Amino acid sequence: MRRRDFLGAAGSGLGVVALALAPAGCSVMPSFDQTPDKPQSFGYKVSWFAVKASDPALVLDALGLEKGTPANWASGLAAALPLPASQGSWVFVSPPVGNWVLIVSRPSVLPYPVAPTERFHDIGRKFDVLFSRLMKRFDDVQFFGSYRVVSFAAWARAQNGEPKRVFAYADSEVLANVGEQTLEEAKLKFANLRGLSPSAASDRIGEIAEQQEAEEDTLVARGLSRHEASTRIGQNGLRTFPDEKDVVELAALWSIDPRQLSNQDHPLELGLATRLPVSLTQ
Secondary structure, three states: OOOHHHHHOOOOOOOHHHOOOOOOOOOOOOOOOOOOOOOOOOOOOEEEEEEOOOOOOHHHHHHOOOOOEEEOEEEEEHHHHOOOOEEEEEEEEOOOEEEEEEEEEEEOOOOOOOOOOOOOHHHHHHHHHHHHHHHHOOEEEEEEEHHHHHHHEEEEEEOOOOEEEEEEEEEEEEEEEEEEEHHHHHHEEEEOOOOOOOHHHHEEEEEHHHHHHHHHHHHHHOOOOOOHHHHHHHHHEEEOOHHHHHHHHHHHHHHHHHHHHOOOOOOOEEEEEEEEEEHOOO
């Protein structure tokens, strides 16, 4: 799939991610600690790129952003993922973990894959800009995101300068479905939606869910409890509606499981914190 086909194939879903997430705005300058520390875990209600790179400065340069402020994991993630969430467009570009540099922020900051429409405020176009800049410089570029409030789940991967797989889902609709199902998606028992438009992919997921519900009812009629029947269907059947756990499990197979970072042995290092310009945020 050539890059010129990416936007047209990304779909025109009518999900509500952009409406549910607060827009980014100006914020007070965070205080960044420049004492090197070890990686800190994250995972849910987060969006991030995983880039096969050895230096966060090279990643910032590829994105065409400012140099950034040196920051350790604790203060960098605190700015990028503030609790409670406040307005701002900070991203934390991590030091390398293994062979990967992570670009982390809230889902309301990093754009995600969906066709650019008036309703989505050019979110798809902005994602394409970031994705394209990174894939031109690095051999393996991945994106992940989740936000359970609107059942948002997304992932994308480009290898050797070409987008290979792009998927996004929210509010019961597939927003993007591009490329072949990967071996890792198949291993996780995701439905194979190859060749389907976003609307057709939505219908297919719904059909699978209805079939599984009917199978569950049959098992209950045969004497199993509802819990037993649901467990059996879950063990043997395909996953239907994607969720935040699917996102991090796929990330673990493609590159890095962000939930495990605190448990891994990595050197004490600094990353870089910077703001995305308004032209590239949601």
